[in-house]
Amino acid sequence: MLFSFFFLYRVPVLVLPPIPTDASNDLMEWFDESHDVFNSLKDIMLSAYSERICRLNESAKRAGEVFWWPFTQHNLVPEETVTVIDSRCGENFSVHKVRDNEFITQQFDACASWWTQGPDAILQTELARDMGYTAARFGHVMFPENVYEPALECAELLLQGVGKGWASRTFFSDNGSTAIEIALKMAFRKFSSDHGILLDFFKNNRAEKSVELKVLALKGSYHGDTLGAMEAQAPSPYTGFLQQPWYVGRGLFLDPPTVFMCNSIWNLSLPEWLHAETVELDNTTFSSRDDIFNKHRDKSDLAGIYSSYISHKLSQNPGLKGFDHIGALIIEPVIHAAGGMHMVDPLFQRVLVNECRNHKIPVIFDEVCCGFWRLGVETTTNLLGCVPDIACFAKLLTGGVIPLAATLASKDVFDSFVGDSKLKALLHGHSYSAHAMGCAAAAKAIKWFKDPQTNPNIISEGRLLKELWDPELVQKISSHSAVRRVVTLGTIFALELEAEGSNAGYGSLYASSLIQKLRQDGVYMRPLGNVIYLMCGPCTSPEVCRQLLIKLHRRLRDFNKVEEKLVSC
């Protein structure tokens, strides 16, 4: 058995001469006899090491030949800009640098690997142990009509945590996009059931659909890459014929008011439709970020303006055809992440939710990016002060180790699928639904992040993360002349660079030089056009965040100088 193991894995076997048992032997003869064996061992180790370095040296080139990277124009990625990642430990990449003869250097993963990451080094070790155990114990076992411990524990933790007070069911899938598509199906069924469409459908045994369902959504929000998820987003660079030949945009898309910090002050930025309405408003600034989230704003004039605008929009026929209905509201609570790290006025979103509830329109929270402490709270219901009927989670759900998504739903939503026929059930599911490893990782991460024993950033009895970004530095950066606006909340610090024309927007390469400099400082960032951000994990220490801000601030100064030079040329 052991021999076959060695054979299978080509484990080299070296045999030393027997060690002398005579206590008086000074072993010199034995060492002499062993010389060749030790030399062989050294050769094997050296050759393994140099093979590994060889592989790392070649890997950027080979990657460029076989990978098709997502969201990447390959023409813009020469071999020397490819990052060779040898490993990660907690928040840090170990990067192998071929050219500079530096070999391995550390870089802080400041884009949290597309916002998935959360583990510190200890949690990563814990998750590694759990992944090995769970793969050995369960591999993957199918989910429908079955139960196994990791899935049950994970579902219950979700309902007791992010779904507390409103959710009664957990539907698992693989990523944010699929979680959103499932949410849309749930919402439309609930809407059809509440508004007599379902009854009409059954009574007349219709084959053809009698209504066209649309979503109510916000401009600038992003809900994933699959076509169904894309239909819930307003036209953008992602939705054109070039990218999504089938996109039509099945929604009424409202332009939301946003908030941001500039020159140390939090400001409200109003969309065009509000300009005429709000000339009377005394003040469009806030004394602090807490002030933005304060529920006293519900009684303000602005709340009334928001409310009557939305109510007016809902009473209008949103589409061209006579049978259009708005069958769901979908929002990214508080932060429009992929849309450029915009903070939406939470008062506007709360009013929106309440108006939809009055119209019996099911409410979906897309918490794929913002859930699980990304915004400093476990779920954004805590920030918005209202709950959805359906909510989607992914990314940080597993602590950032493995893909898994969950769509949570209220009892009423679930009940609209219950009946005697299988055809009334939600006929949607992916092969690895509720896969054991994903559920085990999620269960561990959910508990880890909210326990003050494992997460030193937890305050307020597990309801809040302490402030991670040094307020003084944040204000300083927000006052920098190269910076148009700053948004900071929970694990996110984002800024938009002042830029005009082709330098602005998603396709812009304006931030590239800044990003490259910061990578040299050991900060791995990726831009969203002229928006850049730092993102840490829920357990990252405020001191680490402070160092990141200091590095960013320093490079901003240089960036400005380069820009000034360019202008003066």
Add this chain to the structure above:
Amino acid sequence: MLFSFFFLYRVPVLVLPPIPTDASNDLMEWFDESHDVFNSLKDIMLSAYSERICRLNESAKRAGEVFWWPFTQHNLVPEETVTVIDSRCGENFSVHKVRDNEFITQQFDACASWWTQGPDAILQTELARDMGYTAARFGHVMFPENVYEPALECAELLLQGVGKGWASRTFFSDNGSTAIEIALKMAFRKFSSDHGILLDFFKNNRAEKSVELKVLALKGSYHGDTLGAMEAQAPSPYTGFLQQPWYVGRGLFLDPPTVFMCNSIWNLSLPEWLHAETVELDNTTFSSRDDIFNKHRDKSDLAGIYSSYISHKLSQNPGLKGFDHIGALIIEPVIHAAGGMHMVDPLFQRVLVNECRNHKIPVIFDEVCCGFWRLGVETTTNLLGCVPDIACFAKLLTGGVIPLAATLASKDVFDSFVGDSKLKALLHGHSYSAHAMGCAAAAKAIKWFKDPQTNPNIISEGRLLKELWDPELVQKISSHSAVRRVVTLGTIFALELEAEGSNAGYGSLYASSLIQKLRQDGVYMRPLGNVIYLMCGPCTSPEVCRQLLIKLHRRLRDFNKVEEKLVSC
């Protein structure tokens, strides 16, 4: 450190009295002193065991309260029918039976957990070790513009294996549905580029799309649950307004000829459009299954009939509007799995591929179910004798342990996204793209399944699995009066039960009693309406498969008797 570990995990610490060092001591006194400690240990172990059994006993009930199972009408799943899975080892579930006081029993996972499964017990152990290692070394690191060993190894193995001879790029995603959506985007871009649509688009700087792209697909094929994937399937129980309110069916859907075994003979079943054409055909049976795949059929009259029918269809305007184009062909090669385990005549699919190529229509193979040895070959290009431009893989790709998908593409397809602008790139990607654990599992499984040293079923220099289903038993079952047709290929054995009216079709519960009996025999199956199937892994021994067939055959006999009884009543 050790103490904090014990504290964190509440590991009980029991302290024994010091063991006497005097060699003459008979330890009786020491045992006496230790008595209480050993008793405490026993209590702890007993209480852990009974807690575990308690949890297992309760879990069916708790599952019914918190899960929303995919593809499941919860009203039809009473607590006592929920399967409590305590673990899996290779192809077998360990099932905890609450009611029968049997506790743990073994069941062969004969639906391969939604067709994902392939590992034998040894591969599962290997994968478990690799999962622990990879989680510790990489967790997840982001993919775009980066490279790390598991992703590189996996991409290269895919191109050298299932993509050999045609594919040049690997695009990773999370599941079959997303892999298909990516494939559609790739195909449409390639079509637009080849047919001047792209040029026209850029020249006129169009915001509006000028053409409507459709797919050419086969009736009965299934390509996943997300909306984009669904649009590529013909109307079915999955696509109605109740399930997919946005579905329109963006395709020209052809009814394909199928093949199946009945009364020990392989037959060709012709769709309606072919009846008139083929009255002249001498023979619609085959001497063997190999005969069906034989390339000599390319010269038959039937090939000519297929070809002129498809050519005619392609020359017709497929839609109502003047700007419709067929921008992609998408097929599940050989087996329509979710559509009821139908084997499509491979000659028809080959002719279809060739005709599309002549019209410069990109060809997509959906190998999500049928790839990686599911049909006895690593890729179905080996069975069909032709290659695609794009192919999708998932399910068995990771050996069945974790979700991962790959869309492979030819150089020409990739080149249609290359340019100077990011906006021309494929702007699609999921957060866990090419996650390290998935890639590591895939790399291990790909090598494991095709290596005769690890997979005893491999013959023909790694190109073929030996026959797994006993031919004599297969013929016997195909001759059974309760059986309408049998399909067997690679790891799949499927049969359709004779059924009429509401007993037939996807919503039917006709097979339920048979399935329940087989579960009592230790065979875990799930029906597709009145179609049932056995599915094993690429390494499962033919003897195990034979035992499964014997059990199925025996239960079919009883099933028939019950049916006869019902008829005579």
